[in-house]
Amino acid sequence: MELKTNVLYYGDNLDILRGHILDEAIDLIYLDPPFNSNRSYNVLFRESSGAGSEAQIEAFEDTWHWGPSAQGVYEEVVTGPHQKVARMLQAMVDGLGHNDVTAYLSMMAIRLVELHRVLKPAGALYLHCDPTASHYLKTLMDSIFGTLNFRNEVVWHYGQRTAFHKGHFSRKHDTLLLYAKSAKHRISPISLPWTREDFLTHRHDVLSDADGREYIWTDGGRGKPRYKRYVDEVLGKGKPADSVWEIPIIDSAAKERLGYPTQKPLALLERIVSASSNPGDVVLDPFCGCGTAVHAAHKLGRRWIGIDITHLAIGLIRRRMQDAFPGIAIEVIGEPVDLAGARDLASTKPKQFEYWVVDKLDAHPTGGKGPDLDGVKPFMEFGGKPKRAVISVKGTKSVNPEMIREVLGALGPDKPIGILVILAEPTKGMVAQAAAAGFYDSNGQKHQRLQIMTVREILSGKRPSLPSPASPFAKAPLEKEKGEQGEML
Numbered sequence: 001m002e003l004k005t006n007v008l009y010y011g012d013n014l015d016i017l018r019g020h021i022l023d024e025a026i027d028l029i030y031l032d033p034p035f036n037s038n039r040s041y042n043v044l045f046r047e048s049s050g051a052g053s054e055a056q057i058e059a060f061e062d063t064w065h066w067g068p069s070a071q072g073v074y075e076e077v078v079t080g081p082h083q084k085v086a087r088m089l090q091a092m093v094d095g096l097g098h099n100d101v102t103a104y105l106s107m108m109a110i111r112l113v114e115l116h117r118v119l120k121p122a123g124a125l126y127l128h129c130d131p132t133a134s135h136y137l138k139t140l141m142d143s144i145f146g147t148l149n150f151r152n153e154v155v156w157h158y159g160q161r162t163a164f165h166k167g168h169f170s171r172k173h174d175t176l177l178l179y180a181k182s183a184k185h186r187i188s189p190i191s192l193p194w195t196r197e198d199f200l201t202h203r204h205d206v207l208s209d210a211d212g213r214e215y216i217w218t219d220g221g222r223g224k225p226r227y228k229r230y231v232d233e234v235l236g237k238g239k240p241a242d243s244v245w246e247i248p249i250i251d252s253a254a255k256e257r258l259g260y261p262t263q264k265p266l267a268l269l270e271r272i273v274s275a276s277s278n279p280g281d282v283v284l285d286p287f288c289g290c291g292t293a294v295h296a297a298h299k300l301g302r303r304w305i306g307i308d309i310t311h312l313a314i315g316l317i318r319r320r321m322q323d324a325f326p327g328i329a330i331e332v333i334g335e336p337v338d339l340a341g342a343r344d345l346a347s348t349k350p351k352q353f354e355y356w357v358v359d360k361l362d363a364h365p366t367g368g369k370g371p372d373l374d375g376v377k378p379f380m381e382f383g384g385k386p387k388r389a390v391i392s393v394k395g396t397k398s399v400n401p402e403m404i405r406e407v408l409g410a411l412g413p414d415k416p417i418g419i420l421v422i423l424a425e426p427t428k429g430m431v432a433q434a435a436a437a438g439f440y441d442s443n444g445q446k447h448q449r450l451q452i453m454t455v456r457e458i459l460s461g462k463r464p465s466l467p468s469p470a471s472p473f474a475k476a477p478l479e480k481e482k483g484e485q486g487e488m489l
Helices: 013-020 068-078 083-096 100-118 134-145 196-202 231-237 266-276 292-299 311-324 339-348 350-360 402-410 428-436 455-459
Strands: 007-010 026-031 119-129 150-157 173-180 214-218 227-230 244-246 282-285 303-308 331-333 375-380 386-394 417-422 439-442 445-448 450-454
Touching: 007 013, 007 311, 013 100, 013 303, 026 100, 026 266, 068 083, 068 100, 083 100, 083 134, 100 119, 100 134, 119 134, 119 266, 134 150, 134 173, 196 231, 214 231, 227 231, 266 292, 282 292, 292 303, 292 311, 303 311, 311 350, 339 350, 339 455, 350 375, 350 386, 350 455, 386 402, 402 417, 402 428, 402 450, 417 455, 428 450, 445 450, 450 455
Parallel strands: 007 303, 007 331, 026 119, 026 282, 150 244, 282 303, 386 417, 417 450
Antiparallel strands: 119 173, 150 173, 214 227, 375 386, 439 445
């Protein structure tokens, strides 16, 4: 099996790791598994009966719950060959009970075992987490990677917008747990800017030459004479990065902001990629979200693999990479490429089918909430007035006129066009009903007010008829040309 790189996988990362990633094939792994740390700590540890708790476990949306999936994974770990992590996980579940935290830890344990398998002997893994579960995750990591391969607990400190709280200090950091696969891993030196003021806060033995040039004495060591080091030369070399990283979060005005709720700054991932990989190495992000890790990897000349279980994320990453690196070809493995694949997705994961369809139309998903149905696609009216087309996606095998009426009911002055996407072929009555809805006139150009599109037509390249369609997504800043970044492998 050949390892594919510069590729996105849609699906459960456990399945992708087992089915597509070879042993010891990856140089660097970064993962930021989603976990809702904003919920009450006590609620997280509330015992769960398991009934009705599986709704979002498949998509890893914000939190995982204890239910049949978590129970199955737990039993697989406990009865499997990796008995160190099995004993550790069993002790956690025995001590903490069946709740969201232990479900999360069970799901993470089995994935961390696979991530250890695919990592090269000289490779490293950065696990991004917050204080809610970082101590449990570190214990699991110790049992998988070995305590001797723990390298750092990196504190990412983001100090903006601090506030006073009565019950706790302001929470302004995340944790990065850095583990090596073996003693072969090496950190590349990272130099950070160092001002004279910073330097003088650490050194109180600064002297001056007759000409006013500042210097310090440095011990030569083991009987060697001490020697002068001039402050301006020390500052020019910069200071080595330590385990506390002062990197701002992405604020509302940042150019790189894409609107993804847990988006991490590109500077953070560039530091990780630079420190623990070399040009041409393979970087893996198994929870790639909005794709900051793969963006950093490509920018710095590394090969990359991204995995996510939502089409919403896959579509966002694809657009981000194409905006930042024009002309880049992004292969997505696991998304439908034909009608049979679309039917399978609609029957097994209807919500992901909706996201996939909306993404194919370059529209923004709404999740089926409110009057905007499943998605909206903005367009500019003549004269520059923004309006929207609403999208309804139906993945059922049969169709009926009520689908038409539902879309018509969502139209209004600012939403004058409706798009109904169906998996089956429309009936003659539906076509007639849509035609009876009339046309929307935009500066003399007529667009059908209610447009029926089939998935088969979308797969063949057909798109809605709209006046000056616009993208609803933030555009990622253009990166330098490849030749300016060094060789891109």
